[in-house]
Amino acid sequence: xLDRVKIRDDFPMIKxxxxxxxxxxxxxxxxxxxxxxxxxxxxxxxxxxxxIHRGDYDLSYQVSSEYEEVRKLCAEFLNAESEREIIFTxxxxxxLNLVAYGYGQKFLKEGDIILSTEAEHASNILPWFxxxxxxxxxxxxxxxxKEGIFDMEGYKKLLDELGDxxxxxxxxxVANVLGNIVPLKEIxxxxxxxGAVVVCDGAQSVPHIKTxxxxxxxxxxxFSSHKMLGPSGVGVLYGKYALLEKMDPFxxxxxxxxxxxxxxxILLKDPPFKFEAGTPCVEGVLGFGEAIKYLMALGMExxxxxxxxxxxxxxxxxxxxxxxxxxxxxxxxxxxxFNVKGIxxxxxxxYLNSQGIAVRSGSHCAKILLNVIGVSETIRASLYLYNTxxxxxxxxxxxxxxxxxxxxxAII
Amino acid sequence: MDNNLKRDIIMDHYExxxxxxxxxxxxxxxxxxxxxxxxxxxxxxxxxxxGRVMDISFDGVGCTIxxxxxxxxxxxxxxxxxxxxxxxxxxxxxxxxxxxxDEDVLEEANAFDTLSKQANRISCGLIGIKGxxxxxxxxxx
Numbered sequence: 001x002l003d004r005v006k007i008r009d010d011f012p013m014i015k016x017x018x019x020x021x022x023x024x025x026x027x028x029x030x031x032x033x034x035x036x037x038x039x040x041x042x043x044x045x046x047x048x049x050x051x052i053h054r055g056d057y058d059l060s061y062q063v064s065s066e067y068e069e070v071r072k073l074c075a076e077f078l079n080a081e082s083e084r085e086i087i088f089t090x091x092x093x094x095x096l097n098l099v100a101y102g103y104g105q106k107f108l109k110e111g112d113i114i115l116s117t118e119a120e121h122a123s124n125i126l127p128w129f130x131x132x133x134x135x136x137x138x139x140x141x142x143x144x145x146k147e148g149i150f151d152m153e154g155y156k157k158l159l160d161e162l163g164d165x166x167x168x169x170x171x172x173x174v175a176n177v178l179g180n181i182v183p184l185k186e187i188x189x190x191x192x193x194x195g196a197v198v199v200c201d202g203a204q205s206v207p208h209i210k211t212x213x214x215x216x217x218x219x220x221x222x223f224s225s226h227k228m229l230g231p232s233g234v235g236v237l238y239g240k241y242a243l244l245e246k247m248d249p250f251x252x253x254x255x256x257x258x259x260x261x262x263x264x265x266i267l268l269k270d271p272p273f274k275f276e277a278g279t280p281c282v283e284g285v286l287g288f289g290e291a292i293k294y295l296m297a298l299g300m301e302x303x304x305x306x307x308x309x310x311x312x313x314x315x316x317x318x319x320x321x322x323x324x325x326x327x328x329x330x331x332x333x334x335x336x337x338f339n340v341k342g343i344x345x346x347x348x349x350x351y352l353n354s355q356g357i358a359v360r361s362g363s364h365c366a367k368i369l370l371n372v373i374g375v376s377e378t379i380r381a382s383l384y385l386y387n388t389x390x391x392x393x394x395x396x397x398x399x400x401x402x403x404x405x406x407x408x409x410a411i412i
Numbered sequence: 413m414d415n416n417l418k419r420d421i422i423m424d425h426y427e428x429x430x431x432x433x434x435x436x437x438x439x440x441x442x443x444x445x446x447x448x449x450x451x452x453x454x455x456x457x458x459x460x461x462x463g464r465v466m467d468i469s470f471d472g473v474g475c476t477i478x479x480x481x482x483x484x485x486x487x488x489x490x491x492x493x494x495x496x497x498x499x500x501x502x503x504x505x506x507x508x509x510x511x512x513x514d515e516d517v518l519e520e521a522n523a524f525d526t527l528s529k530q531a532n533r534i535s536c537g538l539i540g541i542k543g544x545x546x547x548x549x550x551x552x553x
Contacts, residue, residue: 344475346451350533363451376473377451404426405419408476411530412418412523 002298002306008386010034010294021356023391028176028204028335028382029360030226033291040290041231044283052282053255067282070289071272077292077300078221078238079212085244087237087272088280092203093123095222095237098275099199100127102247103220104168110136112167115158115196117142117150118372119175124201124222128170137167147330148178148372155187159194166196173205177373177380178328179311179335181209188217197243203227207384208307208333210300213238225284230291234284237275244271253277303385308332310383310392317396324399327373335382337373340402345377347407352379354410355398418523425480425520430487431469432479435459440467441551443543452478452536456543460551464493468544475536477527482540484520494548501545508534 008014013024013032024032050059052067068083075083089095104127108114114128118141125139132139140162143154150171159166169191173184188198197219202211206221207228213221220239226232239247249256252266256277260266268274295303311334318326318336327337340348345361352359359381381395440457447453454472458465468486485504489497504521506513510528527537 346475346533346536347477350530404423404476408419408422408426409415411477411533412415412422412526 002302002385004386004388007298008388010036011386012038014386023357023387023395025381025383025387025391025395026358026360027207027384027387028227028380030232031207031229031384032386033229033231033287034294036294037230037287037290041283041287044286051279063282063286066289067280067285070285070292073289073292073296074236077296078206079214080238081214082241084271085238085241087239087244087275088285089222089235089237089275090233090281091226091235092201092222092224093235095235096124096199096201097127098237098250099220099222099239099247100131101250102275103197103243104128104131104137105134106248107246108135108137108167111165112137113162113165114139115142115155115162115166115169115171115191116140117144117171117175119144119148119178120170120172121176121201121203123203124170124172124199128168142171144372146372146374147328148175149180149330150182150187152183152186156190159190162194164194166191166194168199169196170199170201172201172203173211174208174333174335176204176335177337177378179204179331179333179337179382180328181205181332184216184218188219192217204335205333207295209304219243225288225291228291229294230288231281231284233281234288239271241271244275247271249275249277251277255279298385304333307334307383307385310387310389311336313389314381314383314392314395317392318399321396321399323402327375327378334384335380337378337380339375339378340399343402343404343407345379347404347411348402349379351402351407351410352395352398357395357398413522413525418525421484421520421523422476422480425483426476429470429479429483431490432471432483433469434471435467435469441547443547445539445543447535447539452539454478454482454540454543456482456540456547458544458547460494460548463495465489465491465497465548470540470543474539477524477533477536478539481521481524481537484523485541485544488517488519488521489544494552498545498548498552501541501548504541505538508537 011032048063050063052064071083071086074086143151174181191198199220200218202221202223206223222237225234256274258267258269323341325339349359349361359379361379435457440459442457444455452474454474456470459467468490470482488500500517503513503517508528524537
């Protein structure tokens with residue numbers, strides 16, 4: 001059982017005087033951070049400021065070990081085979097670009113197919129547009145139903161038709177607008193049968209559901225620290241080691257090479273180090289380690305189970321409202337996408353802001369999803385482990401009374 | 413301006429926007445304005461004859477502020493010379509920048525006299541009007 005009262009106490013953004021009356025429903029954009037994470041970042045600058053690797057003094061050694069400890073911790077968190085499969089990047093977008101560049105652009109060729117969906121975040125589709133342009137490979141879209149739910153039969157049909165031309169299947173475990181969980185294990189098993197690799201955008205799933213990369217058997221997993229209680233500027237690319245060995249780095253430079261000579265010969269280090277040129281966000285990785293510890297102490301099973309319960313309560317109450325249209329009634333985690341009937345999303349979101357409720361309006365970086373749900377502009381509310389039923393009740397009260405007059409009243 | 417009056421003006425122009433149509437016939441300058449950060453997407457059409465705004469209209473989708481501000485401004489500058497129209501727009505911009513401005517020329521656009529307090533919505537109040545300004549300035553040159 002998650003003790004939400006105690007949890008809320010750990011978050012300065014909730015506990016502080018200024019936070020009174022504020023309801024934060026934008027964790028899908030970025031989460032709040034617990035004090036242990038903030039303290040760790042501060043400690044790095046006040047107590048252990050040194051660069052990692054290659055320093056011949058205690059501080060550098062100490063911070064290097066801590067940095068590598070986080071890699072181990074992250075491997076444990078994901079049940080990866082080895083910490084060598086964990087690459088630190090600067091966020092999920094960076095991780096997704098790294099796969100598209102280092103694997104997609106290197107190995108795909110004309111006639112090859114990339115399977116994806118129309119619900120993807122820009123960060124998991126634009127890099128593949130580029131792969132398409134550079135290699136001549138082609139993106140095909142796995143069908144979604146009108147609620148944006150992954151169509152397994154449609155996927156199987158595509159795999160049957162296209163067979164081993166399919167080289168990459170890339171999709172979000174939880175889509176950032178729709179919030180439903182795709183059956184990733186089955187998707188991966190079918191993809192592997194035709195010899196394709198599976199790239200998973202875990203930005204919205206890893207913070208909320210237990211993610212076991214070996215059980216799911218996915219080939220690549222990309223996610224961000226800042227959506228799961230950690231600092232921004234840090235992300236992870238998990239990849240199966242054999243794939244990482246073949247893959248090219250996105251950047252070359254200090255720390256990624258073992259040796260190089262004047263003739264231009266470069267001997268790269270082994271993964272993960274060949275992908276980590278330059279000084280990384282050291283304090284961010286250390287803080288991320290604390291975030292992982294925090295989540296592991298709560299237990300991801302509990303985070304997942306109770307996250308779903310809170311989400312289901314929110315969804316149930318939202319569906320009771322006559323003046324609200326919910327676009328993802330089958331969502332399972334965190335995210336509810338909706339509009340107040342007859343009110344432009346941004347106007348309603350501004351009104352909610354005037355009532356202390358933080359939500360996000362727009363197309364949520366999933367611009368091609370418009371074809372599926374038929375509206376271009378929606379409001380997204382997203383929950384995390386520090387939100388409460390009481391907050392949801394308050395949001396429902398406010399939404400119930402949201403009118404165009406009130407929305408305009410909030411801006412004049 | 414009284415808040416109730418401001419709200420009524422904005423509601424009115426949002427629910428029944430003036431000059432919201434794609435014009436028929438030739439001779440219109442056209443400017444498409446799309447916001448990077450939101451869905452507002454407005455196209456402005458202006459017909460200028462002998463240095464005067466003979467007709468002005470707009471089309472597209474937008475929030476209350478972008479729709480109402482564009483609608484109000486079409487009424488304010490229709491019939492004015494290009495120079496007069498630009499000076500009305502200039503006063504409007506001053507209002508949004510919290511500078512001294514001439515309330516009298518802005519008429520119903522005074523409904524946005526506190527929009528400057530909503531930092532993330534100022535661009536809504538400018539999107540269509542910037543389009544008008546660009547057309548008028550390029551004509552002026």
